[in-house]
Amino acid sequence: MSTNKKRRLSRRQFLINTLAGSGAFMGAGMLYPMVRFAIDPILQKETQSSFVEVGAVEEFGKEPIAIQFFVEQKDGWYQKEGGTKMTAWVMKQDDGKFLALSPICKHLGCTVKWEGSPEFKDEFYCPCHGGRYTDTGINIPGTPPLAPLDKYKTEVKNGKLFLGSIVPQEGGA
Template identity: 55%
Template sequence: MSKKVSRRQFLTYTLGGTAGFLGMGMLFPMIRFAADPMLKKGGKGAFVKTNYKEDQITETPLSVDFRVDVKDGWYVPEGGEPRTAWVMKSEGKILALSPVCKHLGCTVGWESNPQFKGEFFCPCHFGRYFKNGTNVPGTPPTKPLDQYETKIEAGHLWIGPIKKA
């Protein structure tokens, strides 16, 4: 027993298939346009020269502002995106820590709470970090602060991308 397709069904299938084909032809460029920034490979982060000289860096954390060239999709901020790092000397090396708390992404401050001297403090949920960036056990953050790569060239501090853990 064969099942016959009526003229009406044939016309419906043909028009539906054609509409689907034309719709995909219009939809594909839109999807490609939206997804294009995600498909491009990002470049390796470059080092950025700061306004600080090596002799200005001490064992006391210093807030250092710098700008990084970033491309967010098609938007490229003029002059770069502002960033900050806590920079200090630790065990003879220069340590640059990200001020972004690993718990909720708030900004940590050095000795910003009088109760916790010698520690970084996050006001959002009382997150605390030791001077070397490791989290204080029993406080909300479960990971240490991110560290930036650093180097000294011609006596000036250069800050690079965040080190991969």
């Protein structure tokens, strides 16, 4: 005598399976956007850092000059029309190369100024907490900044100076 009984699904088992399946489906629906948000930067293609023309090379000398320029920058899904306004301190060095420094202090993010203090000539000075940098952007020991000013990549083409992306400067006190 063989037992060919069909196994019947009880009402309780049906409800358990239905609730578990519905819960898993809703959980996956809630989890997908979070996972996508976390891995989306990895999936994005890197944009080529483009250079922006800032002026003729004759405009720049050994004295730092503050220049403002606009760059196309996408912030998440937002891209400002006309670009984002940036500033750089640009000067020509003794070896003929150009140095373009970011004006953002590495201590607390204030804006540094060339000869911003009457007592410290030929230095970049941060008025927020007395941060000081040499003319090449290296932080001076004993002042609040712990790193040198960042610098822009520079390129000269056809007598024009172009600035690229910001890179950290090596060295420092």
